[in-house]
Every structure is written in C-alpha cells, then in structure tokens.
Amino acid sequence: MKLNQFEISILPQIIFGAGTIKKLPEKITNYGKKVLLITGDSSLSKSDYWTQLQSDFFDLKIELIVFKVSDEPSAKLVDQAVSKFQYSSIEVVVGIGGGSVLDAAKAIAGLLPFGNSIMDHLEGVGKGIEYLGSALPFIAVPTTAGTGSEATKNAVISERGENGYKKSFRHETLVPKLAIVDSELLISCSAAQIAANGMDAFTQLIESYVSTKANHFTDALALDGIKAVVEGFIFAWQGGNTKDAIFGRNKMAYASLISGITLAQVGLGSVHGLASPLGAFFPIPHGVVCGTLLAEATRVNITAMNQREPKNIALEKYSHIGKMLLEDEVLKSKITQQKSLDYLVQVLHEWTTMLKIPKLSNYGVTKQKFDKIISECRGSSMQTNPIVLLDNEIEVILNKRL
Incomplete structure (x- = not known):
C-alpha cells in the first residue's frame, strides 16, 4: 500500500508508567522553581502520594502556589487566574488532575506571560486576535484516563447555558513540555x-x-x-x-x-x-x-x-x-x-x-x-x-x- 504524505505536529516529552509521578519534582527544576500548581478540588491533597511530593518539593526548594479548578474551565476562571498570578514570577505551570484541570492549566500557562483575556484568542467566540506565544512551560499529569489533553495543543473552554459554547484556545506552544502519565493515579477514580x-x-x-x-x-x-x-x-x-x-x-x-x-x-x-x-x-x-x-x-x-x-x-x-x-x-x-x-x-x-x-x-x-x-x-x-x-x-x- 502506498504511503501518502502526512505531517505530525509537536508532541510533549512523555514519561509513562506506574509510579512515574515520583519524577515530577526533579523534572520541574528543569524549568524553574516558582510553580503554579493547578489541581482539582481535593483529590490531590487527599492522595497517598501528596505527602511525599510535598517533601520532595521542599528538599528541592520548589515554591508552590496552588490554584484549584472544580469544573470545566470557563473564560472567566482562566482570566481570573491570569490576573491573580501575572505578577507572581511564575516560571512553570503544573496541572495535576482530569481533563478540565489540564485544559485550565494549559490556557493559563499560555496567557500568563501576556496578561490578556482568553477571549482575545478563543476560536469562534473570541475577538479573533492571533495568539503568537510563547506559553510558560507546562507539565501535565493526568489523574483520569479519558481526554488525552496531556498530548494536545488545545485547551477547551466552556460556557454553559442557552447561549453557551465549548471552544478551543489552540497553539503549538500550548503543547505541554512534559506529560507524566502514571496509571497509579487512576486508583481514586470511581x-x-x-x-x-x-x-x-x-x-x-x-x-x-x-x-x-x-x-x-x-x-x-x-x-x-x-x-x-x-x-x-x-x-x-x-x-x-x-x-x-x-x-x-x-x-x-x-x-x-x-x-x-x-x-x-x-x-x-x-x-x-x-x-x-x-x-x-x-x-x-x-x-x-x-x-x-x-x-x-x-x-x-x-x-x-x-x-x-x-x-x-x-x-x-x-x-x-x-x-x-x-x-x-x-x-x-x-x-x-x-x-x-x-x-x-x-x-x-x-x-x-x-x-x-x-x-x-x-x-x-x-x-x-x-x-x-x-x-x-x-x-x-x-x-x-x-x-x-x-x-x-x-x-x-x-x-x-x-
């Protein structure tokens, strides 16, 4: 069978396997030590591995600022986070959670260097302003097995209701620098x-x-x-x-x-x-x-x-x-x-x-x-x-x- 032409877009560095979450602290230091950690409401803090991660962060002098996401990310949530942390000297964004957490973290990492609204760039409903990048380094750690957001260049942003939308903020520089996929993190899923x-x-x-x-x-x-x-x-x-x-x-x-x-x-x-x-x-x-x-x-x-x-x-x-x-x-x-x-x-x-x-x-x-x-x-x-x-x-x- 003839092989037709094709192109493959950029992919993250991928670390896959049970227990690989342990590598996160050391990997973070490749990008900086001031970290915006974006997680779900409570699953991370209640998990078995959180205590050890905190200890490793302390030993490596990694400074964490935590921001929690409880639902599919909206433009308002992303803009609030960008406004809140724009002047916090964040060097790397880490998302640990399901697809909603990773999409929120991806969008925030993309906008923190500039401080503008995601509505400037959101496909179909935004102002149509081209996003030129570059995003802050982003590390994705999925705790569910579904969206595959750890490997994509788009963050899905939602607004629910009669005039709601689900649209993408999309750019090559939004692809995570690193994806750590640890199947042990799925143990908390119902x-x-x-x-x-x-x-x-x-x-x-x-x-x-x-x-x-x-x-x-x-x-x-x-x-x-x-x-x-x-x-x-x-x-x-x-x-x-x-x-x-x-x-x-x-x-x-x-x-x-x-x-x-x-x-x-x-x-x-x-x-x-x-x-x-x-x-x-x-x-x-x-x-x-x-x-x-x-x-x-x-x-x-x-x-x-x-x-x-x-x-x-x-x-x-x-x-x-x-x-x-x-x-x-x-x-x-x-x-x-x-x-x-x-x-x-x-x-x-x-x-x-x-x-x-x-x-x-x-x-x-x-x-x-x-x-x-x-x-x-x-x-x-x-x-x-x-x-x-x-x-x-x-x-x-x-x-x-x-």
Missing part, C-alpha cells in the same frame, strides 16, 4: 468516572482511526490504543487492587494518552461534533456525551456509508475494529465485513448498557432542542467524520440516545 472517561478515550481512538485525515502513522497508534482498550477497559472499570484491575488501569492510561496524540494530529468525528453543543447547552460531562453517543453514531456512520459511499475506506476500518473485539480467532478469519460491522455496533451498545452510561434526557435534553444542537454541531470535529451526515441522520443519533 467506576462511573472510569466508564465515562474510558468511553471518551475509546471514542477518540475510533474517530481518529476513521478520520478523513488519518494516515499510516496515526492508524498504527490508534489501533494500538484500541487494542489497549479491548484488553483493559472492563478490568479497570471493575476496580479494586487486583492484578487485573492494575493491568486494566495501566492499559487505559496508555489508551488515553494515545487518543490525545491521534486526535491532535488528524481530528475526530460526529460524536465530538455533537459533544460541543451538548456540553455547552446542557450540564453533561464530556465523557458521558461520548459514551452515550458512540454506539449509535458508529451505526449511523456505517449505514450512511453503506448507502452512499460503499467503497469508503472507513467501512474496512470499522470492520477491523469489530474483528479486534472478537475473542474467537477462527471466527475472525471467516467473518464477513458486514457481520464484523454489526458486531462492532453490538458490542458498543452492550458496553454502553453495562457501564450504565446515562441518556441525554437525564441532563435536560429534549426533542425541542434538536434543531439548535444540530445547527451548532458542524465544527472542526464533524469536518473529519468519515462521511458527511445529513441533518436527519444526526437527529437519529440524538433521538436514539434521548
């Missing part, structure tokens, strides 16, 4: 968090694999990430401190990281296209949106391609994922493409049910809001969906998960 975050990572891997911009490089990564999800997701979700659970968390930390790398390079698809307005207009966690829509969006994509673009390469790719989910090696070699496509959709539906992913109506979504949701869903993510979906096809996705 089963519901593992379920929603895991479906987010799985969605990102599948959508980037079938993206219209996909290439051989990202395909290889995406497939390895999908393999990790198949092998470890359910074990991670079942939880505990068994050998299987530890194995599962390790696999999901890896899958999430890879999903961030692939989405940053080639984009996503219809699930994330819909996630933007749904997350803006309703109080739906991002992972829940992905988890609840993935099976039906996959089915609609496959149906549309079978009807209008039967030679679309994404059908072959979806079929390959279906075969990866099969445990019977003999059946893998004999199953037809359509049956493996059907099996993929079947498993995705089964996982959605088993993981108890809530439906859209649980968060106030009604049919009366469909037109507005659909009108706002055709942003950058929808542009790389493997087929252009019609409005009535998008409505089917929403209706099935209402």
Whole structure:
C-alpha cells in the first residue's frame, strides 16, 4: 500500500508508567522553581502520594502556589487566574488532575506571560486576535484516563447555558513540555468516572482511526490504543487492587494518552461534533456525551456509508475494529465485513448498557432542542467524520440516545 504524505505536529516529552509521578519534582527544576500548581478540588491533597511530593518539593526548594479548578474551565476562571498570578514570577505551570484541570492549566500557562483575556484568542467566540506565544512551560499529569489533553495543543473552554459554547484556545506552544502519565493515579477514580472517561478515550481512538485525515502513522497508534482498550477497559472499570484491575488501569492510561496524540494530529468525528453543543447547552460531562453517543453514531456512520459511499475506506476500518473485539480467532478469519460491522455496533451498545452510561434526557435534553444542537454541531470535529451526515441522520443519533 502506498504511503501518502502526512505531517505530525509537536508532541510533549512523555514519561509513562506506574509510579512515574515520583519524577515530577526533579523534572520541574528543569524549568524553574516558582510553580503554579493547578489541581482539582481535593483529590490531590487527599492522595497517598501528596505527602511525599510535598517533601520532595521542599528538599528541592520548589515554591508552590496552588490554584484549584472544580469544573470545566470557563473564560472567566482562566482570566481570573491570569490576573491573580501575572505578577507572581511564575516560571512553570503544573496541572495535576482530569481533563478540565489540564485544559485550565494549559490556557493559563499560555496567557500568563501576556496578561490578556482568553477571549482575545478563543476560536469562534473570541475577538479573533492571533495568539503568537510563547506559553510558560507546562507539565501535565493526568489523574483520569479519558481526554488525552496531556498530548494536545488545545485547551477547551466552556460556557454553559442557552447561549453557551465549548471552544478551543489552540497553539503549538500550548503543547505541554512534559506529560507524566502514571496509571497509579487512576486508583481514586470511581467506576462511573472510569466508564465515562474510558468511553471518551475509546471514542477518540475510533474517530481518529476513521478520520478523513488519518494516515499510516496515526492508524498504527490508534489501533494500538484500541487494542489497549479491548484488553483493559472492563478490568479497570471493575476496580479494586487486583492484578487485573492494575493491568486494566495501566492499559487505559496508555489508551488515553494515545487518543490525545491521534486526535491532535488528524481530528475526530460526529460524536465530538455533537459533544460541543451538548456540553455547552446542557450540564453533561464530556465523557458521558461520548459514551452515550458512540454506539449509535458508529451505526449511523456505517449505514450512511453503506448507502452512499460503499467503497469508503472507513467501512474496512470499522470492520477491523469489530474483528479486534472478537475473542474467537477462527471466527475472525471467516467473518464477513458486514457481520464484523454489526458486531462492532453490538458490542458498543452492550458496553454502553453495562457501564450504565446515562441518556441525554437525564441532563435536560429534549426533542425541542434538536434543531439548535444540530445547527451548532458542524465544527472542526464533524469536518473529519468519515462521511458527511445529513441533518436527519444526526437527529437519529440524538433521538436514539434521548
């Protein structure tokens, strides 16, 4: 098969593995000793590793200023942090937390050197002023396995409500200088968090694999990430401190990281296209949106391609994922493409049910809001969906998960 041209954007230095959080203090000193540490509400201070980290910070004469993020970051929160710490001589920003924490930290690191509002640069809703950088050095330490924000150049900023939005602040210099991905940090995640975050990572891997911009490089990564999800997701979700659970968390930390790398390079698809307005207009966690829509969006994509673009390469790719989910090696070699496509959709539906992913109506979504949701869903993510979906096809996705 011919290798077509492709480009790969900048990536962070990556340190992966159980226990690697211990390397954080020493790594910080590569960039400075005055640190803005951005975390969630309380998970860090209550964790087993926080006491040792504090001791190491003290020994290395690292000065910490802590800022906490309790929800998806808004423009107001980012601007408040920038205003508060602009003259604090911060040398490096460290984010330890889930995707919301990392996105907030990424945006704050980008704006601290300049002190201006994020609304100057926010795509689609801002003033359209080009961001030229450079950001302060940023170290990302994810404590969930879902968004892959530790590997991307964009910070997602949200404003919820009737006129809400979810938009990106995006630039190459916002990519973390270092990502420390330690699967032991996932131990504090609830089963519901593992379920929603895991479906987010799985969605990102599948959508980037079938993206219209996909290439051989990202395909290889995406497939390895999908393999990790198949092998470890359910074990991670079942939880505990068994050998299987530890194995599962390790696999999901890896899958999430890879999903961030692939989405940053080639984009996503219809699930994330819909996630933007749904997350803006309703109080739906991002992972829940992905988890609840993935099976039906996959089915609609496959149906549309079978009807209008039967030679679309994404059908072959979806079929390959279906075969990866099969445990019977003999059946893998004999199953037809359509049956493996059907099996993929079947498993995705089964996982959605088993993981108890809530439906859209649980968060106030009604049919009366469909037109507005659909009108706002055709942003950058929808542009790389493997087929252009019609409005009535998008409505089917929403209706099935209402």
